[in-house]
Amino acid sequence: MPEGTLRGKPSGTIRPLPRNIKEQRSVTGSTLPPDAPSGPRTTKRVSRLKRKPSKSLDAAKGDRNPYGRAAGDYLAAGWSSPLPVCRGKKEGGLPVGRTGRGSGYASVDEIDGWVANRGNDNICLRMGPVTVDGELFDIIGIDVDHYESKGKQKLGADQLAVLEAERGPLPATWVSTNRPDNPSGIRYFLAPAGLQWKGKAAKDIDIISPGYRYAVVWPSVHPEGRQYFWLDPEGQPHKGIPDPATATKLPDEWVDLLTNGRTVDDGQTIDMDSSVDEIRRWAGEALPDFDGEPCDAMRGKGIEYWCRQIAEDASSHDKITGAHWALACLAAEGHSGLGAAAGEVEQFWTNDTVKARGKRGLGESNREVFRSGINALRKLKGQIDSGERQLIGECGCYVLTEERALHFAETMERQRKSNSSALQDDPDVPPSWAAIDLRAAMRDAVNVVATVLRRSDGAALFYPGKVHSVHGESESGKSWLALCAAAECIGRGEPVLYVDFEDSAASVAKRLLLLGVEMDSLCNPDMFRYINPEINPNKGTTADKQAFVDTVNGKYSLAVIDGVTESMTLYGLSGKDSDDVATWHQQLPKVLARHTGAAVVCIDHVTKDPTTRSRWAQGSQHKMAALDGAAYVVEAESPLAVGQAGRVSVRVAKDRPGRVRGLAGKWRKSDRTQHVADLHLDSTDTAKCEWRLMVPEDAGSSTDVDEVAPGKGKPRRILCWHMEQISRHLESLMQKEEQASDAASVAKIRAQRTRNKIAEVMEGESERRGKGKQRDYWREALQVLVDENFLEITEGQRRSHIHNVVMPYRASEDPLSDKYSGVSKETVNRFRVPRLGIDDPDESDDEMGSES
Known part of the structure; x- marks a missing residue:
């Protein structure tokens, strides 16, 4: 039995008392409504341990x-x-x-x-x-x-x-x-x-x-x-x-x-309300060719296997119950002839039990067979009606005739209509189109508080029972952020589910061990349930479906879906189609959130083109709209690598419950995000990885706006390509200036190095390549070069500002660039460069961002 439940505990077990107990109070001193008549109390005395009220x-x-x-x-x-x-x-x-x-x-x-x-x-x-x-x-x-x-x-x-x-x-x-x-x-x-x-x-x-x-x-x-x-x-x-x-x-x-003859509750769903005739009628209509000839699987895996088990084992009851359930499961998988198969096994069991061994009388044997067979059908119908198990259709053990296909389609349609009617008639299942209790809904909304992935001040980023997104570029640290959340939960003794469509089990396990997760916890599926699916559970085998049901029936604090694009592909859906995105959310993330109560985190990518990138993940905008939790953009401010200490900024792009944005920093106009945390990941000791989720310096200033022009505040690494192109352009102009033979030529060249002239040339080059002007990118990249001392400004004619190269900028030498190669800046010659002008388009198209 799960911890925390009283079902099946030994007699005399009493739950812990409230912490604030101070006195014993009579339970007979409460009052009835004024209009209720009074009367004597007559009860028998039973010896039991009393618990005091709080x-x-x-x-x-x-x-x-x-x-x-x-x-x-x-x-x-x-x-x-x-x-x-x-x-x-x-x-x-x-x-x-x-x-x-x-x-x-x-x-x-x-x-x-x-x-x-x-x-x-x-x-x-x-x-x-x-x-x-x-x-x-x-x-x-x-x-x-x-x-x-x-x-x-x-x-x-x-x-x-x-x-x-x-x-x-x-x-x-x-x-x-x-x-x-x-x-x-x-x-x-x-x-x-x-x-x-x-x-x-x-x-x-x-x-x-x-x-x-x-x-x-x-x-x-x-x-x-x-x-x-x-x-x-x-x-x-x-x-x-x-x-x-x-x-x-x-x-x-x-x-x-x-209890239908004292049916034992074995934890499985079972139809207890249908009569015997109704159960038999359902089986004959819903299961394929119930009274027909058993197919190969029904005969080999069913009749022959269980007859061998009955003959070889001395026990009897578990053999007939096991056989009936196995045969029923084969029928649910589409195998034909359940009625005839059950009859053969029952006859073999009766002969073995009554005639060969004399263990039971014929009447007792018949009653046992009857209860076992009907209960197997009750269990199967209960699981199918509840959605825990699905009928898979006709099997491939025999030729699928047109008549059989038509019969099965008709029975499935009858079952669907029957289920729909039963649902409407059930007073405990309100219709989805019925009015909702807004008072309860508002109370639930007020009680929503983020509890997973805590910052250094104790505030958390992920809400239980809600769906979130963590998205960013490759190697931006998005998976590391989710793994840190997993390590935090496991460290508190809270179960974690990790559904991995991108990585491998060994890689994820190694990272969690580096983050300090104990091996015993990591290898305990009740604490860390790792799944690496290769098939849509709705189209898989019975085992796949049952494994998915078992997963959804678990309880977790955190559920990570690593690889949204890969997951949607597995489901036969496209991330660029809004309808497909909505369908996927209904089939996986929202199912996990609703049934497990976990904070569900979907790890996704952004477009490769920084100039067309929005605050949501790549693909349809519905990826953002479908979230009922929060969305976070992660940006690597310094590289994450073995032997290094890196930093990742976490920015909140959406906060449906509204409890996180108030903890964040200033609002960035360019993408409407706010800096909510910094993930510091220290791997200088290769045997471990220490992490901290720190509060940003401007936390609590969420109502402020960055004092920058529209388009400012773009992630530093997005500007690296633009910075290099500006540097190369200015280097070329300065070499031309050195080679000029007269003052008029020098003045003309210097005039091309003003802010407006530089932006004009760069914007024209962007348009020529079909990327738009990208005006804000070029102007911000120019300012970064000045701020970081790659350029200096001198005064020209009529007080114009002339930009001069102090040291050439190369993205491959910048640790904040995706093209960083690790070359030390000390080895770069000042002002001497191998080539000048704008890079060849074919060589740098990825940085300009065509989506692949």
């Missing part, structure tokens, strides 16, 4: 604070997981990951937090385990609806009477309701732990179990204004909160009915 809960008094008033009392009374639900509602605003099968129960710290922040919300209970006299039970609620709602009459009490006539009467027990003088209400029972429960006993009778639904209880207020209250087993209003251990045991006949 003192912080005592401060919240009055019916305006249902959750704050009662959460501690329910916890103290023994209810496992009191949860907040939107005030005045029966649903909406439930904490994520705290209801449903496989979800953990709320911790005491979480409950204290909800008391502080959501005290005025309604309160509901998730059913959980309870120990009575050393025996572990689950609390089960039988929810009977008998009233008129929106013109429709619910008849749960009548349906309950029919069931009681068949199965025997339900004994008196605790009931919660909001309808006085009405048979509606939730009846609570002790039931055997570890079973799989139906969702319904009848049309208007729901079953509330540890893995399904929840119960809104006192002192919550119904949307129609009535307050919920408790009735004791004698049917009298109860002033207080009952101990769940004093609930009545559910009769065996009812346990068998509601």
Whole structure:
């Protein structure tokens, strides 16, 4: 069982108490609504360890604070997981990951937090385990609806009477309701732990179990204004909160009915509500050629394999259940003849068990076979209906005839329509076109805080449950930034998912080890789950689909998708098409964010042309629009390499929740980004890599604007090519000046070295090459050359500013340039250069930026 859940724990286990407990308070001193009649309390005494309520809960008094008033009392009374639900509602605003099968129960710290922040919300209970006299039970609620709602009459009490006539009467027990003088209400029972429960006993009778639904209880207020209250087993209003251990045991006949013969909850999704006839009808319609001849795979992997297992092994029960499930999975993969294959295996198993070994009587054997086969189909239908497993179509084990193809298409269409209809009829699944509870939505938005990848001041950059982008040029440090976030999470004991479409497992593992991640943590898939996909999971094998489902069902603090372009290609999509980008986001990043709760970080590239580069990644602008978290542009300010200490600036380009921009520096007009952090990566010691995410010097000045002309503030490395072209041009002019024979020629050449004349020549060259004038780039590059002392300015005629070369500039000698070769500037001859003028276009086209 996952840590933090009470399911399956040994009897007597009690969760930690709230930290702020100071006193024991009676759980019978609460008050009912004024109009509720009083009555005696009759319960049996059960020996159990009591938990004290949090003192912080005592401060919240009055019916305006249902959750704050009662959460501690329910916890103290023994209810496992009191949860907040939107005030005045029966649903909406439930904490994520705290209801449903496989979800953990709320911790005491979480409950204290909800008391502080959501005290005025309604309160509901998730059913959980309870120990009575050393025996572990689950609390089960039988929810009977008998009233008129929106013109429709619910008849749960009548349906309950029919069931009681068949199965025997339900004994008196605790009931919660909001309808006085009405048979509606939730009846609570002790039931055997570890079973799989139906969702319904009848049309208007729901079953509330540890893995399904929840119960809104006192002192919550119904949307129609009535307050919920408790009735004791004698049917009298109860002033207080009952101990769940004093609930009545559910009769065996009812346990068998509601669990389909005590089906064990093995953690897998299963259809508990369809009747046997409905399950058989579904299998005959949905599975390919159910009653036909078994195909090669069904015969070899199914019949022959499992008959050998039955003959060779002394155990029996696990063989028939294993065989039925394996055959059902083969049918889901498109293999035909499940009905006939199951019949052959069942006959072989019966002969072996009854006749050859005499282990069972024929009647017992037949019942065991029946339960095993039906439960395998229930499990398969449940997984298909929930989307965990998909029908893959006809197999290739036999000739696909037109008749078979048409039959399968028709059955798939019927299933699709059936699923759609069932979804619409399910009261617990609101339609996507229904009105949204804006109060809950706004509350969720207010609570969004970035928690992953913290700066030196503690502020973080990535929001949990949101999708982010980190993009930049090659070797700009974008993957390093994501790996630093991963190392941070793992260091705190928080799981990380890394879906790698670009790199290799060895490379990623080596980097994380350098960043200080322990080998044990790195090699623990529960802590670091590394995936290197080679196929779209929607089009892969059953194993691929199941692996994807297992991944999505995990819980992570951070999920990295390294290589957006490669991932979209794998999905058969184009990053330049807005529809494809939207489709990819729905199929991968948003699925991970929604289901795992992780801060999802998509690592992407920018266009190679700096002059046409925007603040979003290369391709469609929808890459930015689809994000519901933040987008960051990374720019290498100094190289990242073994044996060196490098620096990467991180600029926020989008911040949908709006909690990061206020931490950043000045707003840069040229690309509308703000400097939010500096990643310092020190690899001078080749055995390790130390990193720090530092606060920028101008942090907190996000409302200020860089005092530069439009187009200023471009990343330094983007200007390197322009700087070299200016330098070469001026070097050529100065050589011509040295060779001039008269003063008039010298003056004419010097006049070409003013700011406007230089920009005019450079802009003309850009236009000739089809790149536009790039006016701002040339003027800013000229200023950088002056600021960094490659050029000096002297006064010319009429006070003009003449630019003179002090030392030639070459991008290959500049550590901030992508063309840096490591040559020391000390080896460069002053002013003596091998060639003059503008570089050959073919040699430098990449730097001008044609996208490849």
